[in-house]
Amino acid sequence: MIKLEHVSKSYSAGIPALNDVNLEIEDGEFVFVVGDSGSGKSTLIKLLLKELEPTKGYIRINGRKLGDIRHKQVPKFRRNIGVVFQDFRLLEDRNVYDNVAFAQKVVGEPNSRIKRKVPLMLSVVGLAAKYRSYPRQLSGGEQQRVAIARALVNEPSILLADEPTGNLDNNNAWEIMKLLEEINAKGTTVIVVTHNLEIVKVMKKRVITVKKGTIVSDSKQGDVDDED
Amino acid sequence: MRINTFFYAVNQGIKNIWRNKMFSLASTATMAACIFMFGIFYILITNFTASVQSIEEGVSVTVFFEQGITEAQIKNIGDSIDRRVEVSRNEYVSAEEAWEEYKDIYFEGREELAKGFTDNPLANSSHYQVYLNDVSMQKTLVSYLRTIPGVREVKQSAQVANTLTDFNRLLGYVSFGIIFILLCVAVFLISNTVTVGISVRREEIAIMKLIGATDYLVRAPFVVEGVVIGMIGAAIPLVLLYFMYQKIIISIADKFSFIGSLIAFVPVHTVFRVLVPVAVALGAGIGFIGSKLTIRRHLKV
Known part of the structure; x- marks a missing residue:
């Protein structure tokens, strides 16, 4: 479970990126976070990853207060959270297999497990046949699938997706969303930050709308507060 | 630390050297020059000390x-x-x-x-x-x-004693001064190489941190890079000095027999028994210090 209690975050300029946010996300939920640029969505993601510390309030993930996690324990904490980005952030000098294996290598998984796990993960995202291709040889949708495979290969309980369809055409965007839905169906909590209201409206998942650092609506039925 | 993590760090460190070929080459060459100079001074001091000792025995x-x-x-x-x-x-x-x-x-x-x-x-x-x-x-x-x-x-014979002692001390100070300057240059160059490595791999490091890599795993490849450069930089001049020393002794003994009778040349294996471990430790140590300093300054994890 993810729980934010009166969370505020201000940067040096003093204007709060998030202001007194209270939020609960149950295990296994699929949640969209929507809002304009600068509304505080990315700050929320960074707080959940413990890249940033809240100025006020507390964040708990799986019962653990993030403020109590010491610097040395952060890597272990992050292994429970997968993350994908709009720009995929793949390593261009490594092929698909190595990009996914990279996530396992950095957490010290044995080679035997990597050799078993990576092809399995690539087949989940539908890229088993392209394991030798380099990122530049793949379409945007395929690159995002590799990024998702990399995020999931260490079996995190939470997947954070920051604008995962932002660089994709409509067809690829839908394919990625279907993939995320499948991943969620297997028990992973999925939080998707997006601008793509069309997808949000169609998928009928929980939607949290953020405006100027404040949650203005939280709809379990997939309703979007898109009035300006 | 798992054994896989250790080998991963070593592997990445060696790959860093290869990715940064030009900078690595410059650092290795400087390190080699430093260790070469160090070796030359060490050989000079060792031989001079041996000669002084043989003179001192007669004082x-x-x-x-x-x-x-x-x-x-x-x-x-x-x-x-x-x-x-x-x-x-x-x-x-x-x-x-x-x-x-x-x-x-x-x-x-x-x-x-x-x-x-x-x-x-x-x-x-x-x-x-x-x-x-x-x-x-x-x-x-x-x-x-x-x-x-x-x-x-x-x-x-106060004059002989004082002259020998003073000359020995002077040679020691000059050698130490030159070697110290060269070592500072080597640390600076290794630091530059590691800085370039860090900037080239900035994206990879960011991804590593998000995936859950430990500080050790993020930093270790750069330390490996520095240490390996240092050790290669030490190995090259050691090989060169080994063959040069042998050649020089033989050549002096052949062509300038009067010098050979004045100087008590220390046998090559006696010199290298000390020089090899000291030079390798020095190379590795400078590499370690150079990379550690850079990581502390440029790599916030």
Whole structure:
């Protein structure tokens, strides 16, 4: 479970990126976070990853207060959270297999497990046949699938997706969303930050709308507060 | 730390060197130049010290006794000298032995002239010839010898002792100064190489941190990079110096035999028994320090 209690975050300029946010996300939920640029969505993601510390309030993930996690324990904490980005952030000098294996290598998984796990993960995202291709040889949708495979290969309980369809055409965007839905169906909590209201409206998942650092609506039925 | 993590760090460190070929090459070359200079100075100092030691062994202090001194008193003086830490050996030379030695040196080929002396002209010149462990201790010893009752005169070769000691010290200071400057340059260059490596891999490092890589795993490849560059930089000049040293000794012995007779060349294996571990440790140490300093400054994890 993810729980934010009166969370505020201000940067040096003093204007709060998030202001007194209270939020609960149950295990296994699929949640969209929507809002304009600068509304505080990315700050929320960074707080959940413990890249940033809240100025006020507390964040708990799986019962653990993030403020109590010491610097040395952060890597272990992050292994429970997968993350994908709009720009995929793949390593261009490594092929698909190595990009996914990279996530396992950095957490010290044995080679035997990597050799078993990576092809399995690539087949989940539908890229088993392209394991030798380099990122530049793949379409945007395929690159995002590799990024998702990399995020999931260490079996995190939470997947954070920051604008995962932002660089994709409509067809690829839908394919990625279907993939995320499948991943969620297997028990992973999925939080998707997006601008793509069309997808949000169609998928009928929980939607949290953020405006100027404040949650203005939280709809379990997939309703979007898109009035300006 | 898992063994896989360790090998991953080593593997990435070596890959970093390859990815940064030009900078790695520059750092390795500078390191090699530093260690080469270090090796040259070490060899010079080792050989000079060996030569100085052989000269020092011949530097002695002569202790003459007062007139009318008894055999027992002479023996007591000898015992006092033997107990001193500065003394490596002490030889008693009687008046007769002194005269015999004098005749051998100064009347060689003209022995009939010496026969003109019916009495021993050096009758009052029995003495102790005191050899030192270290020439720099001569002043202390002489001061002490002058306080022993029954000692008339103490003769010393202060100039030789002081010159040798001063020259040895000067060579040490100059060598240390030059090596220190070169080592600073090497640390700076390794630091530059690692800085470039960090900026080239910035994206990869960011991803590693988000995936859950430990600080150790993020930093270790850069330390490996520095240490490997340092060790390669040490290995190259060691091989060069090994063959050069052998060639130079042989060449000097062949072409300049008078130098060979003046300098006591230390055997190649004696020099390299110390030089190899010291140079490798120095190379690895500089690599380690250079990369560690850079990581602390440029790699916030």
